[in-house]
Amino acid sequence: MLTLLASAPWMVMSMTAAMDNPVAASVTYCHYTPAFTPAALRMGDECFIPAKLAGRIGWACTVRGDNASVIVDGRRVDTFVRRIGTDPYIALRTVAASIGAVTEWGSDTNLRVFSKLYKISAIGRGLEVRGTLPVKSNIFAVKSPHRVVVDVMGARIDKASLPTTEGNVRYSQFNDNTVRVVVQVDAPPILTASAMPAKLLTSVAWKGGSSVSLDALPSGQAVKPVVSSIAKPAVGLPSPTVSVGVLILAKDTVKESLITILVSGVAPQQLSAKRDDAGVYWVGLPNARVASAAMGEISGVSIRSASFVERPGGGVNLRMELKRPMGVKVSSTTDNISIRIVEPKSAGGTLASKTIVVDAGHGGSDGGAKFGGLREKDFTLAIAKMVAEELTENGTTVVVTRDDDRFIGLNERPKVANRSDADFFISIHINSNTRSNSQSGTFTYYHRDNADCKLLAECIQAEIAKVSGLPNRGIRSDRKEAPANGFAVLRGSQMPAVLVEVAYINNATDRGLLQTWEFKKRVADAIVRGMRTYIGEQQED
Numbered sequence: 141m142l143t144l145l146a147s148a149p150w151m152v153m154s155m156t157a158a159m160d161n162p163v164a165a166s167v168t169y170c171h172y173t174p175a176f177t178p179a180a181l182r183m184g185d186e187c188f189i190p191a192k193l194a195g196r197i198g199w200a201c202t203v204r205g206d207n208a209s210v211i212v213d214g215r216r217v218d219t220f221v222r223r224i225g226t227d228p229y230i231a232l233r234t235v236a237a238s239i240g241a242v243t244e245w246g247s248d249t250n251l252r253v254f255s256k257l258y259k260i261s262a263i264g265r266g267l268e269v270r271g272t273l274p275v276k277s278n279i280f281a282v283k284s285p286h287r288v289v290v291d292v293m294g295a296r297i298d299k300a301s302l303p304t305t306e307g308n309v310r311y312s313q314f315n316d317n318t319v320r321v322v323v324q325v326d327a328p329p330i331l332t333a334s335a336m337p338a339k340l341l342t343s344v345a346w347k348g349g350s351s352v353s354l355d356a357l358p359s360g361q362a363v364k365p366v367v368s369s370i371a372k373p374a375v376g377l378p379s380p381t382v383s384v385g386v387l388i389l390a391k392d393t394v395k396e397s398l399i400t401i402l403v404s405g406v407a408p409q410q411l412s413a414k415r416d417d418a419g420v421y422w423v424g425l426p427n428a429r430v431a432s433a434a435m436g437e438i439s440g441v442s443i444r445s446a447s448f449v450e451r452p453g454g455g456v457n458l459r460m461e462l463k464r465p466m467g468v469k470v471s472s473t474t475d476n477i478s479i480r481i482v483e484p485k486s487a488g489g490t491l492a493s494k495t496i497v498v499d500a501g502h503g504g505s506d507g508g509a510k511f512g513g514l515r516e517k518d519f520t521l522a523i524a525k526m527v528a529e530e531l532t533e534n535g536t537t538v539v540v541t542r543d544d545d546r547f548i549g550l551n552e553r554p555k556v557a558n559r560s561d562a563d564f565f566i567s568i569h570i571n572s573n574t575r576s577n578s579q580s581g582t583f584t585y586y587h588r589d590n591a592d593c594k595l596l597a598e599c600i601q602a603e604i605a606k607v608s609g610l611p612n613r614g615i616r617s618d619r620k621e622a623p624a625n626g627f628a629v630l631r632g633s634q635m636p637a638v639l640v641e642v643a644y645i646n647n648a649t650d651r652g653l654l655q656t657w658e659f660k661k662r663v664a665d666a667i668v669r670g671m672r673t674y675i676g677e678q679q680e681d
């Protein structure tokens with residue numbers, strides 16, 4: 141990690157003169173214009189941003205008294221803090237300049253921050269472009285003659301310190317925020333963007349032809365780019381494609397994180413995140429390629445790691461390991477994809493801080509499923525009591541819908557939970573089907589497509605599957621069984637609610653286990669562990 145000192149006395153003094161009239165300002169950071177509330181402020185030539193919002197541009201800022209340390213892409217900058225009202229602000233221009241970024245006021249109230257390119261290498265069949273900040277790149281091939289073109293957006297060439305070059309590359313400031321890099325090759329290139337997790341780096345490799353010849357311009361000479369044929373789709377490029385690049389952690393709190401993926405091309409629509417059995421979240425981006433390896437991996441308060449993984453057959457997956465189960469919502473606009481990671485309903489805190497309703501299915505005149513002299517209602521009550529006892533030992537406020545053999549209507553059960561203002565509703569049932577010994581194992585149902593209920597079902601089902609010794613039949617929406625409205629007990633609950641079908645009463649193996657204390661206890665404890673996982677409570681051992 142590199143440490144730089146950003147506060148020079150003259151900078152502080154020159155700003156002091158204009159401190160009296162701060163003006164609200166916006167910031168364009170490379171290719172990204174984050175919203176700041178409270179707003180960034182222009183004072184003199186400096187732009188101050190609220191320290192607590194530095195994460196919006198991917199900076200991690202820690203304030204200590206009058207000083208702050210800012211981590212920008214692994215480099216640390218120590219700077220001063222200016223208090224405006226009671227809020228600490230940091231000097232964006234000064235910090236950005238200290239890490240070699242280019243800044244300028246694009247208008248009186250829009251500060252623009254650019255990555256300064258300092259190295260462009262074309263060696264063999266690869267091109268690397270390095271800058272002082274992560275950038276968004278658009279990489280394509282053109283014909284007549286064959287060239288590889290990389291448009292590096294949010295970047296500047298500094299005439300006073302031109303980038304060093306290796307190999308014969310040409311580059312120019314194509315427009316006021318794009319540097320175009322051109323490498324001529326002797327055959328139609330097939331581009332493969334590198335997924336190497338280096339930061340501040342755009343890299344691209346290509347193949348095609350028996351050799352690659354580069355044109356003979358002197359290194360480092362800026363020339364006008366060749367633009368005549370770029371409108372044509374490039375030969376050899378998969379189509380249609382969208383290039384995904386920079387991962388920005390635009391917001392990062394315990395309750396909510398926001399990852400923004402900058403894309404060029406048309407962002408895919410109707411994306412969704414899937415959580416696999418190992419708890420890893422995946423967002424599939426068909427027809428995408430990693431155009432820039434910049435900021436290849438990010439982490440945050442609830443994110444252990446997030447990075448792109450190229451799919452063997454084409455396309456890209458965003459892979460996210462979270463520190464705890466979270467709701468993940470994906471949306472896209474024309475030039476970015478947003479991954480919103482939110483704390484699920486009733487999560488946070490500990491089991492001891494929760495009120496949980498445990499519902500033993502059936503009861504009284506309603507025996508539920510039966511086999512010989514065995515009744516579902518007796519097994520559900522036994523397991524529900526074990527769940528309630530385990531929760532009580534953890535300090536949870538437990539409400540049971542019944543604790544003896546009595547009839548309770550379906551609609552009454554969720555009402556108990558709603559009246560208790562409960563955090564969770566857990567209904568326990570035993571399954572049966574039309575043919576004995578044809579099915580075995582555990583299901584957990586959630587209501588329709590409720591994301592919180594689904595996540596709770598995943599957490600509980602995963603724990604049961606670890607200890608039951610029976611087939612893991614997974615989670616299911618209740619509309620598979622009741623397409624119109626789902627299950628009454630889940631439909632009526634105002635909190636995350638699931639229904640566990642523990643095992644099949646008409647399967648000999650399942651039934652044998654149901655009749656043991658150990659099996660019921662294992663399942664009951666697993667249900668409690670599943671809730672603890674959902675809450676995100678740190679577990680001992």
Ligand SMILES: [Zn+2]
Binds near residue numbers: 501508509516569570
């Ligand atoms: Zn039942």
